[in-house]
Amino acid sequence: MYPLKNKGQYLETILNITNQKYINEQICVVTKIPININLINISNKTITNATFKDNFNCDYIGVYKSIYFEFDAKETSKDNFNFNAIRKNQQLKLDLVENQKGLAFIILYFSSYDDFYLLTYKQIKDYIQNYKKTIPRDWILKNGIELFLTSSLKLDYVKHFNHLISQID
Template identity: 40%
Template sequence: MILKNKGKFLETIINKSIQMLEINNEGLIYKMPVNSNLFEVNNNVIKAKLLNNTFCDYIGLYKGFYFEFEAKETEKEYFSVTNIRKNQYTKLKKVHENNGFAFILVYFHKYESLYVLNIIDILSLKNKKIPYEVFAEKYIKIDLDNGNINFNKIFNHLINYTL
């Protein structure tokens, strides 16, 4: 299956939710740009090579706590941990080791459900594929409120979960 705008649905919701956080002065979240090397421009066609980013998709601060997170989507009935690139995994692990919050937002299109997968849980996984049922039983579900993500719920959960 080819998904032309793979990942754009969740990214759009996150970016809209970030605007609400800023309006309400409840935290700082920044979308990190994708690093690339431009190598050809021909008839309005730009070719570039994507590079590994130093940061994850999003970084920020909430009540003095630093965090980084990735946004992932799946059309399947499971989330494959292999969708996390090595540099993303390494960065999330380093953030956690330095007392920051590191997690992945996982959106299941089939179930229209969004979950938080903490790096602590990823580090203890035995399988590469996590079925939707495991997310529903074990991980925190985030309901969309008028199309917005309640980041306060996520961050407060992570604060209480780790302190």
């Protein structure tokens, strides 16, 4: 188990390593979207005060075999995933990606169990429309795609893309 001191940092570090391997192996192109900030005060070339701007994009964007994909990385120490963890502007962007026949998904890390899952945005939307905004871990285990971390720190999510692409309406 990895503590969530820097919430999201463990998963994002793993994904950054994985994504660099994908680029090096020419499997796909994937980029981490930087966080936008408003600088409020700078003193001696040091930012002393800043606020976050809303970012329309999710954490990562990429292209695989001419298919655009976008996803967000989420961590939880609970036995569920709360849909509200996906900001409204990110929900809108994931909807747009789906509407353009791209892949929209999240990669979720359960820190208490040290396991990873890929959930399509469509799966998430279908669940919350039929049930509630908190998705239990048991449902995710049955319906998500479990991802495994290799000894070389690769969380191979792209190997599932051909299957996911075949399901695009």
